[in-house]
Amino acid sequence: MKKILILGVGAQGSTVAQRMDEEPNVSEIICADYDEKAVSELVGILKKGKGMKVDASDIESIKAAAEGVDLIVNGLPLQFGKNVLEAALAVKTNYQDFAATESIHKDWVEGIKIMYDEYGKRFKEIGKTAVIATGSAPGLICAAARRTMQYLDTCDTIYNIVYEGVEAKRFLPFWWSPVTALSDMGGIPNAFENGEMIQTEPFGRPIYRTYDYVGKEIRFVEHDHDEPVHMGLNAKEFFKGAKNIYFKYAGSGVTFAEPIYRAGLLSKVPEEIDGQQVIPFNVVLKHIPPAPKYRDEIKEIIEEGLVTDSGAMVVEAIGEKDGKKIKVETHVFAPGLIESFKRAGITSEMYLTGQGGALFTKMFVEDKFTQTGLISSDMLTFDQVDYYIKCAEKLDITLDTKVTELK
Structure with missing residues (x-):
């Protein structure tokens, strides 16, 4: 027990x-x-x-x-x-x-390396396991990315793609912590490119995708997120030698944040306005409503009506299998806002992230982690990935994988 x-x-x-x-x-x-x-x-x-x-x-x-x-x-x-x-x-x-801490080192990437190396050694010395980044993204999406590796002999490029398509009629740009959301929106994204970690421009280098269950073309952009760092550092051992790993993001939060980022309003540097010292980020944050978390509040939002109740989480991996170049595309399907509320009285963001994290906790409880030391959610064994996905299916979180030969 x-x-x-x-x-x-x-x-x-x-x-x-x-x-x-x-x-x-x-x-x-x-x-x-x-x-x-x-x-x-x-x-x-x-x-x-x-x-x-x-x-x-x-x-x-x-x-x-x-x-x-x-x-x-x-x-x-x-x-x-x-x-x-x-x-x-x-x-x-x-x-x-649920996400790797920023408090280890002033450079977040260096902090991740310290966690793997120094903290990994310390947890191993006491015979215990630390698993970091275990929400939905990172977390669930990392399990999906590991699953795609089962279809490849070698991997060249991985795209981690997320579309936050739930939009209320009221002003509610983010369904999770606004301070975290805005910090990520204004943060410098990392990508793993040509075998090296690089920094890119927020909202830059767009890609376009159309998914039949969303029903429109979506513009995905660079975003400050964990996956390229974890997967990049672990590319050789866990991702079949991938040379390029990206995180691409879209949705109502991006639509809201991109113009205010361009206007300099996500800056955390004080500036003088009419004789007053002002931090633009704090001014914006002051006017963002908190994410809904109470049942009555969520019920009220749903009854007011939604603009959209959709989303997408996709992993695209391009590589080779049996000498042929292929693309492995895995889509994650989960309950939307209305269905999540019916099931558990919570939002779809709470459902996917919380349930995604709870499945990792379940693996602890059932002694499924054989590793000691510190690992991130992209470092599961294939047996652990299969168990995770099997448990997820019971919560109506399912993965659909399609393999396409490329010319």
Whole structure:
């Protein structure tokens, strides 16, 4: 029987808690956050839940909550990642997060390398496993990318493609944390190109795709995201020697953010306006509504009506099989907003990211991780990928793969 600590009871953490509440191999779920009201509301709907207040800026506070647990699931903002990693090592337990922390090094890519090398060594020394980047993207999409490798002998190029097509009638540009969304929108994207990590221009280098289930041509652009970094660093061992790996993004959030980025309004550098020091990013953020997370709020948005309720998550991998050049295209299908609300009273963003993360937690609970040290979600074995996908299907998250020979 496993005891789990979930740090951060927002959309991701609360979904994982509810999923684990159904797992027979879980004895206790400690739900911890600085927001005591949020903790209380979550624990109130769990059979195995216990609430605690934790100050994530204080490692000792995290350690106190983590004593005796088998796994820490970190659903906190990225700046607390280093503290949680250190606490997990101190109490000698396993670790999981939804996106790699930015608090290890001022250069995020260098921070990832440190996590693989130094933290990987430290977790291995205590015989424990840390799995990072386990949401939907990164996370689920990484499992899909690993699956495409089963169809190839060698790989040249991988495109990770995401379209956020759910749009409400009210002003609601983001269905997840606005500060995270805007930071990513204004961040410098990384790509793995010709075997090297490079930086690209936000919203640059567009590609165009048409998917029959969306019904229109979509313009996808460069975006600051994890996949090219993780997969690029792991290309030789896990992605059949891929030389080019990209993340391409589209949707209502991109449509909203691109012009304000072009206008300089996502800058975090103070500037003087009419004698006042102003940070443009903070001004924009002040006017963005928070992502909906409560049942009544989501119900109200749906009843007001939606502009669109669609989306796409696709991995395209181009390489060779039996001497022939082929493209392997894997589409991820999952419930949309209306269906997610009917099923669980949550948004489709909460459903996909939370359920995607919960499946990695389930793998911990069922002892499916044979690795020790630190890995990211793109480093699963093929057996682990197959198990993950099998479990996902039970949540109506399915993968459809098409192989095409290229001339």
